[in-house]
Amino acid sequence: MSTLSQTTEVVDPVPGAGAPHLPGQPDLVQLLTPEGERVEHPDYSLDVSDEELRQLYRDLALVRRWDVEATALQRQGELGIWASLLGQEAAQVGAGRALAADDMAFPTYREHGVAWTRGVDPLHVMSLFRGVDQGGWDPVATHFNLYTVVIGAQTLHATGYAMGLQRDGAESATLAFLGDGATSQGEVNEAMIWAATFSAPVAFFCQNNQYAISVPIERQSRVPLYQRAAGFGFPGVRVDGNDVLAVLAVTRAALAAAREGQGPTFIEAFTYRMGAHTTSDDPTRYRLASELEEWKLRDPIARLKAHLSRSGIADAGFFASVDAEGDELAARIRRGTLEMADPAGTEIFDHVYAEQTPELVRQREEFVAYHAGFEGEGH
Amino acid sequence: MSTETLTIGKALNLGLRKAMEDDAKVVLMGEDIGKLGGVFRITDGLQKDFGDDRVVDTPLAEAGILGTAVGLAMRGYRPVCEIQFDGFVFPAYNQIVTQVAKIHARSRGRLPMPIVIRIPFGGGIGAVEHHSESPEAYFAHTAGLKVVAVSTPPDAYWGIQQAIAHPDPIVFLEPKRRYWEKGQVDVDATPDPLFASRVVRGGDDVTVLAYGPMVKTALQAAQAAAEEGRSLEVIDLRTVSPLDLAPVFDSVRRTGRCVVVHEAPVTLGLGSEIAARVTEECFHSLEAPVLRVGGYDTPYPPSKLEEEYLPDLDRVLDAVDRSLGF
Ligand SMILES: Cc1ncc(C[n+]2csc(CCOP(=O)(O)OP(=O)(O)O)c2C)c(N)n1
Ligand SMILES: [Mg+2]
Numbered sequence: 144m145s146t147l148s149q150t151t152e153v154v155d156p157v158p159g160a161g162a163p164h165l166p167g168q169p170d171l172v173q174l175l176t177p178e179g180e181r182v183e184h185p186d187y188s189l190d191v192s193d194e195e196l197r198q199l200y201r202d203l204a205l206v207r208r209w210d211v212e213a214t215a216l217q218r219q220g221e222l223g224i225w226a227s228l229l230g231q232e233a234a235q236v237g238a239g240r241a242l243a244a245d246d247m248a249f250p251t252y253r254e255h256g257v258a259w260t261r262g263v264d265p266l267h268v269m270s271l272f273r274g275v276d277q278g279g280w281d282p283v284a285t286h287f288n289l290y291t292v293v294i295g296a297q298t299l300h301a302t303g304y305a306m307g308l309q310r311d312g313a314e315s316a317t318l319a320f321l322g323d324g325a326t327s328q329g330e331v332n333e334a335m336i337w338a339a340t341f342s343a344p345v346a347f348f349c350q351n352n353q354y355a356i357s358v359p360i361e362r363q364s365r366v367p368l369y370q371r372a373a374g375f376g377f378p379g380v381r382v383d384g385n386d387v388l389a390v391l392a393v394t395r396a397a398l399a400a401a402r403e404g405q406g407p408t409f410i411e412a413f414t415y416r417m418g419a420h421t422t423s424d425d426p427t428r429y430r431l432a433s434e435l436e437e438w439k440l441r442d443p444i445a446r447l448k449a450h451l452s453r454s455g456i457a458d459a460g461f462f463a464s465v466d467a468e469g470d471e472l473a474a475r476i477r478r479g480t481l482e483m484a485d486p487a488g489t490e491i492f493d494h495v496y497a498e499q500t501p502e503l504v505r506q507r508e509e510f511v512a513y514h515a516g517f518e519g520e521g522h
Numbered sequence: 523m524s525t526e527t528l529t530i531g532k533a534l535n536l537g538l539r540k541a542m543e544d545d546a547k548v549v550l551m552g553e554d555i556g557k558l559g560g561v562f563r564i565t566d567g568l569q570k571d572f573g574d575d576r577v578v579d580t581p582l583a584e585a586g587i588l589g590t591a592v593g594l595a596m597r598g599y600r601p602v603c604e605i606q607f608d609g610f611v612f613p614a615y616n617q618i619v620t621q622v623a624k625i626h627a628r629s630r631g632r633l634p635m636p637i638v639i640r641i642p643f644g645g646g647i648g649a650v651e652h653h654s655e656s657p658e659a660y661f662a663h664t665a666g667l668k669v670v671a672v673s674t675p676p677d678a679y680w681g682i683q684q685a686i687a688h689p690d691p692i693v694f695l696e697p698k699r700r701y702w703e704k705g706q707v708d709v710d711a712t713p714d715p716l717f718a719s720r721v722v723r724g725g726d727d728v729t730v731l732a733y734g735p736m737v738k739t740a741l742q743a744a745q746a747a748a749e750e751g752r753s754l755e756v757i758d759l760r761t762v763s764p765l766d767l768a769p770v771f772d773s774v775r776r777t778g779r780c781v782v783v784h785e786a787p788v789t790l791g792l793g794s795e796i797a798a799r800v801t802e803e804c805f806h807s808l809e810a811p812v813l814r815v816g817g818y819d820t821p822y823p824p825s826k827l828e829e830e831y832l833p834d835l836d837r838v839l840d841a842v843d844r845s846l847g848f
Contacts, residue, residue, distance in 0.1 A: 224650060275826045276824045330613065491820045506820075
């Protein structure tokens with residue numbers, strides 16, 4: 144399919160792309176420049192209404208507001224840890240909004256922006272990071288799988304789910320999220336082999352945020368990641384991950400191809416992790432502040448805002464209303480997090496098996512009796 | 523004599539440094555162990571001083587770390603592999619169990635596998651999933667592997683050096699929640715052997731066995747018990763495979779009672795093996811069955827529940843009471 148063939152078209156590189164630590168970007172798909180100028184791409188066109196553009200902006204801004212609030216809550220001791228998506232909003236919102244209702248997404252642990260687009264309650268995501276739950280939301284109802292912390296494991300699940308869709312003759316696809324570091328895992332490579340062999344309706348959405356914790360992408364790959372797809376026998380495309388329109392267009396095309404029986408696509412969303420790996424991390428130990436400064440110029444939200452205002456699609460009143468909505472959302476997240484009840488201890492026994500075992504019943508009773516022994520002792 | 527006050531983490535760092543100075547064949551491999559110094563900073567400063575060919579930030583692939591360690595070991599290197607967290611050793615499990623553990627036997631000793639697999643293990647740090655596991659039994663169950671668990675700064679300092687110098691593959695378990703605990707390390711002392719258990723508190727009424735993070739818990743329990751007039755003998759097993767149970771048998775023959783404590787689930791945990799061996803060796807001295815205190819047979823819980831899941835002083839004392847009640 145022509146929309147998925149690799150393009151040789153040279154688009155404007157994002158500012159700073161020629162800096163020594165970044166490879167050149169001849170194959171980058173872009174529909175919105177960092178300055179907010181709408182550009183065309185020969186293989187990827189995008190029809191979006193003004194209303195849809197405003198909605199995308201709203202998604203980006205709200206997801207960032209949530210993220211900022213979560214980081215603050217962690218600093219205040221209300222979360223054990225937080226994995227920030229700062230800088231990756233466009234990659235996640237663009238990918239998430241490309242999904243149809245029945246498509247299934249398989250996230251890592253950082254896809255809060257995708258969770259948002261699937262209608263997952265942010266508080267359910269917060270519950271994981273507060274340490275009150277190991278799952279968080281209903282993956283069946285939301286079509287958003289549980290977060291997967293073990294790097295790469297979910298890419299195989301997405302592939303298997305896609306094989307199930309294929310068997311059922313369903314006109315849906317799956318979207319497997321992964322990071323740049325994850326591409327080194329054996330399981331991820333197995334997923335791509337399976338997806339290719341069975342022509343499974345799956346797209347691999349790799350957010351290349353340039354780092355796996357402290358390890359730069361150069362440690363994982365000698366070639367641009369999207370070029371790896373060719374070796375597996377399916378198309379690979381590099382998209383400007385800070386351009387929500389390009390991400391939306393490229394992901395839509397990949398999912399459409401998957402649904403039409405053309406098999407997998409590998410999407411490399413070229414972006415940058417603006418924050419620390421998690422709140423436990425200290426990026427000053429391994430990267431330069433100047434790098435961050437360069438990437439600030441490519442901010443995903445600023446560029447859409449520039450486009451919307453310049454083209455008259457949104458006015459100051461709109462932006463103010465989104466800001467206000469963001470503050471409300473943040474307040475709701477804060478309140479909900481602080482009010483989140485600790486789980487009952489007995490919960491740990493209750494869903495281990497579909498059919499409970501006598502031994503766990505016994506351990507549960509022992510647990511209850513043991514804790515009852517402390518009652519009134521202020522335990 | 524030069525004694526320093528060190529945390530367990532710093533003692534490991536200095537021990538690694540010493541091992542690298544002593545033997546140019548020692549190579550550290552792992553995720554984020556270079557500039558970052560590892561997520562727990564155990565390798566802090568080592569890449570700067572020894573270079574990035576001796577302190578290697580690997581691609582993000584644990585099977586790759588262990589599989590290439592095998593090849594490097596065949597070439598006479600001594601790979602020291604850092605697994606970032608206990609829950610992430612499983613992509614490497616195949617290499618560890620089917621290859622690392624068997625190559626010495628299959629080659630009739632022609633291919634020694636002096637590989638150290640460092641794993642920060644256990645819970646208690648309020649982490650998300652897969653960061654609080656106690657996988658020791660999987661490894662102890664595998665012939666060809668040795669498994670040790672340190673609990674103090676001197677054991678960390680010496681133990682890591684002894685493990686690296688040892689000819690067999692060793693799973694080296696580091697009690698992550700105790701990394702910041704301090705203790706005196708005499709770097710001129712003659713260390714205790716690596717594969718030896720140690721009586722860390724003498725007592726007469728009940729023998730309490732622990733290793734890694736639970737040694738401190740057992741000692742706290744012994745302190746609390748002493749205030750109530752009960753005398754617990756605490757033994758730090760130190761080595762999980764091979765087990766060094768002679769001091770345990772001596773102790774149990776005196777006390778007649780034994781409680782084993784670990785974070786790992788009790789079912790088929792180390793406590794099960796120890797209970798069987800103690801029963802075989804000390805049957806006529808036992809006043810009570812050997813009791814096990816450990817995690818429940820459930821997945822590791824969300825962190826808000828980990829205090830209820832993990833053995834603590836009270837659960838150890840509860841088992842001591844039950845033992846004394848027989
Ligand atoms: C199998 C496994 N090994 C190690 C880790 C620890 N770890 C968590 S995130 C991470 C880096 C992941 O990098 P990348 O795939 O680029 O995703 P990013 O965090 O940048 O989104 C590592 C090493 C893990 N979660 N799982
Ligand atoms: Mg990354």
